[in-house]
Amino acid sequence: MSDKGILIVLSGPSGVGKGTVRKAVFSRPDAKFEYSISMTTRKPREGEVDGVDYFFKSKEEFEKLIEEGKLLEYAQYVGNYYGTPVDYVKETLEAGKDVFLEIEVQGAKQVRDKFPDGLFIFLMPPSLDELRNRIVGRGTESVDLIHNRMEAARKEIELTSMYDYIVVNDDVERAVDKINAIVQAEHCRSERVIDKYIEMLEVK
Numbered sequence: 001m002s003d004k005g006i007l008i009v010l011s012g013p014s015g016v017g018k019g020t021v022r023k024a025v026f027s028r029p030d031a032k033f034e035y036s037i038s039m040t041t042r043k044p045r046e047g048e049v050d051g052v053d054y055f056f057k058s059k060e061e062f063e064k065l066i067e068e069g070k071l072l073e074y075a076q077y078v079g080n081y082y083g084t085p086v087d088y089v090k091e092t093l094e095a096g097k098d099v100f101l102e103i104e105v106q107g108a109k110q111v112r113d114k115f116p117d118g119l120f121i122f123l124m125p126p127s128l129d130e131l132r133n134r135i136v137g138r139g140t141e142s143v144d145l146i147h148n149r150m151e152a153a154r155k156e157i158e159l160t161s162m163y164d165y166i167v168v169n170d171d172v173e174r175a176v177d178k179i180n181a182i183v184q185a186e187h188c189r190s191e192r193v194i195d196k197y198i199e200m201l202e203v204k
């Protein structure tokens with residue numbers, strides 16, 4: 001059995017429900033993943049706690065982290081930086097624990113290049129109309145921004161081939177069930193590959 005954890009990357013278009021699904025994954029009592037807390041230059045929202053929801057940084061601090069190579073990936077999103085701390089991810093995987101990232105699509109592409117063996121899951125809206133309803137319903141975007149995000153979503157949905165799985169977020173709890181099943185299957189697959197390898201060595 002592999003002694004390293006699996007890097008699980010949940011991504012998808014803005015408004016599809018990544019944050020909602022990620023919170024539901026971690027609210028299950030049997031959740032076995034470690035959540036990688038991101039760094040961001042965005043200001044905390046009401047109720048958000050530094051070191052729990054994000055590590056909140058100034059623009060200067062974030063740019064220093066980029067220069068020092070402390071981020072596995074980073075992206076600018078709606079005028080702020082977001083990034084994943086590389087040391088935490090590597091150390092946690094080395095300790096044999098699965099790490100869960102919830103990041104936007106530019107960041108997911110960068111992680112795929114560095115961790116091709118990661119498990120990449122694209123969260124898909126049931127339809128583009130429903131995606132628009134969710135963005136509008138959240139009430140956080142102006143009309144212009146909603147238009148930009150819908151244009152971006154169309155392009156992102158065409159580029160799903162770099163992902164290992166596509167999960168439709170029609171219902172949050174069903175999406176969580178599917179993600180848990182995918183991770184469990186990935187564990188079984190890697191164990192089977194390693195068992196096969198040991199078997200071959202023993203025959204020799």
Ligand SMILES: Nc1ncnc2c1ncn2[C@@H]1O[C@H](COP(=O)(O)OP(=O)(O)OP(=O)(O)O)[C@@H](O)[C@H]1O
Binds near residue numbers: 012014016134
């Ligand atoms: N399965 C679902 N059915 C109906 N509404 C949903 C579902 N999942 C999420 N939502 C709603 O859609 C809206 C967007 O969700 P959320 O903020 O989690 O998206 P996101 O992908 O994290 O967005 P962003 O990338 O812009 O931060 C929220 O109002 C959320 O309550």
Ligand SMILES: Nc1nc2c(ncn2[C@@H]2O[C@H](COP(=O)(O)O)[C@@H](O)[C@H]2O)c(=O)[nH]1
Binds near residue numbers: 038077084103104108
């Ligand atoms: N590339 C990265 N994207 C990230 C990271 N952490 C969060 N995110 C994504 O940013 C947007 C906005 O998040 P919000 O909390 O301001 O609503 C959302 O799509 C997140 O998935 C990260 O480390 N890297």
